[in-house]
């Protein structure tokens with residue numbers, strides 16, 4: 001018998017992602033899933049011949065590419081970002097294998113064991129997983145109706161001297177919240193004042209159903225370093241794994257080297273397809289179809305929630321994104337309900353899981369995805385879930 005292999009000390013901090021574990025259970029035949037953020041097949045754009053190159057002998061399909069990404073895609077990304085209000089050069093963009101890779105690169109860039117990092121509470125679970133792996137002490141900032149409380153933000157910066165802040169201001173995961181225009185400006189001013197680097201993660205920004213301000217906070221900064229993360233996973237196809245970042249000039253060279261060390265470059269055929277889609281005639285129709293399909297599903301879910309959870313919970317109708325965030329009136333811990341729900345054939349995400357280890361989780365919260373289940377299953381699944389909450393509340 002050989003002794004157990006000796007692993008790095010960071011492996012002691014490696015947590016498995018509850019979302020990905022539930023996702024495996026949620027994909028069992030017959031399961032009604034409100035758990036993941038899976039895009040719906042009927043909302044996804046149809047791949048048109050003009051979006052794809054069929055020259056399979058082309059070097060794009062056979063050879064190594066540049067770590068920065070395909071030049072064609074990078075120049076089109078700069079145009080795409082300009083449409084959102086963020087002015088960058090193509091040289092400031094880096095193509096990623098999904099925006100999750102950007103979180104990993106940011107963690108490698110900023111975090112040593114014990115490094116304080118600010119984030120929202122609740123926040124994206126896999127970002128916590130990545131930051132905590134490198135030893136971050138993640139400090140959660142509670143969400144308000146406006147976004148985050150900037151007086152509290154300043155106090156947390158003074159007290160903890162964090163190295164960076166990670167936020168999802170537009171259709172936040174898991175809460176669906178969207179920061180107001182005034183809050184975006186106020187956050188930018190605080191970050192500029194302290195020179196605190198911002199990591200802004202925006203995978204859901206195109207999934208807008210009601211008009212709201214979506215100005216990237218990065219575009220409002222005058223001095224603080226920044227990394228802006230974007231993705232095509234929620235807009236096109238998550239399986240292609242094409243995301244991107246743009247960063248201030250002081251951070252960009254480090255991120256590029258981290259990308260080189262990580263996976264050399266993102267898959268080239270996927271990059272070319274996204275680059276073609278960005279300038280295709282179908283793009284705006286595809287986005288309109290995506291929004292109207294999800295808006296319809298969101299409204300159906302809202303109605304079904306009123307009928308099943310109306311007496312049990314409160315929630316806001318999200319203006320975009322893929323999730324409802326429920327606050328049960330009886331604030332019980334929803335984690336133990338998950339096992340019962342899975343046994344009965346319905347999956348959801350307990351809200352408590354989205355809080356950093358140092359924050360006290362808000363009990364009685366549930367994240368429910370509305371993009372995946374069809375109308376019939378939506379009603380059936382919510383009825384089952386409400387029954388479980390009533391039995392155990």
Ligand SMILES: Cc1ncc(COP(=O)(O)O)c(C=O)c1O
Nearest residue numbers: 037098099100124173231233243
């Ligand atoms: C907030 C947030 N950031 C990043 C990601 C990762 O997305 P990608 O598929 O681009 O890696 C997700 C996926 O759900 C997410 O919700």
